[in-house]
Structures are given as structure tokens and as C-alpha cells.
Amino acid sequence: MTQWKPICRVDDIPVLGARRVARAQGADVAVFRTAQDKVFALLDRCPHKGGPLSQGLVFGEHVACPLHNWAIGLHDGCAQAPDHGCTPRFSVRVEGGEVYLDAEELQTIAVDDSELQAQALLRRVAA
Numbered sequence: 001m002t003q004w005k006p007i008c009r010v011d012d013i014p015v016l017g018a019r020r021v022a023r024a025q026g027a028d029v030a031v032f033r034t035a036q037d038k039v040f041a042l043l044d045r046c047p048h049k050g051g052p053l054s055q056g057l058v059f060g061e062h063v064a065c066p067l068h069n070w071a072i073g074l075h076d077g078c079a080q081a082p083d084h085g086c087t088p089r090f091s092v093r094v095e096g097g098e099v100y101l102d103a104e105e106l107q108t109i110a111v112d113d114s115e116l117q118a119q120a121l122l123r124r125v126a127a
Helices: 103-126
Strands: 005-009 016-023 030-033 041-042 058-059 062-064 071-073 092-094 098-102
Touching: 005 016, 005 030, 005 103, 016 103, 030 098, 098 103
Parallel strands: none
Antiparallel strands: 005 098, 016 030, 030 041, 058 062, 062 071, 092 098
């Protein structure tokens, strides 16, 4: 059975914007709100060079990375072609105006975060 962790209210997320949610393990999750009030959650790190997606512009169901303008799908965390790469996404539940994330997914991503940091470092070195 899924354990849902309350994160914020939908109204706390700007329309066509994001709110960054810090986790105890040091990684950040960004929750995004579209013009149609759909809510999505991604690790707050672009798969390209680790840019903070929470500072990007939301358009449709995508966010533009503020560093290099890569379009990242909010529904799957993947870059639009011709760019490639994905950032982890999180299951979201909205109920009564509250936003909840899957607590188990948050814990799993936290464990995998050191691997993500290593991959980002390798990409920076290769660039």
C-alpha cells in the first residue's frame, strides 16, 4: 500500500511555475503546476548539466531548463528530441487541494541520488 507524504497545497505552487521541496538526504524535488492545474514532480536536476528545473519556465506539460533551454517532459522527466536523458519523476496525488508524493519513491530516489551526482559530474567532465 502506498504511503503518501503531504508536500504542499496546490495554491502554494505558482501557475506555470514550480516549488522546490528539500528532502532530508539533501536532494531537492520540484513540484510543477500547469495552466490546467495539473501537478507533476521531478528531481530538481536537468539530465543535461544538472540545472535547477524549478527555476525553469513551464509551458504546456514541459519545463525549460534555465541553463540551456532543454525541454523536459513533466509527465516522464525526459528531454525532448534531439536532446536526450531523463531525470527521475515522482508519483503525485492531489486531494482536497493538497499535493502528496509517494514516500517510498522519495526514499528510493534518495538512495540513488549519489549515482545521479556521479553521472552529472561525468557529464561535466566530458563537456
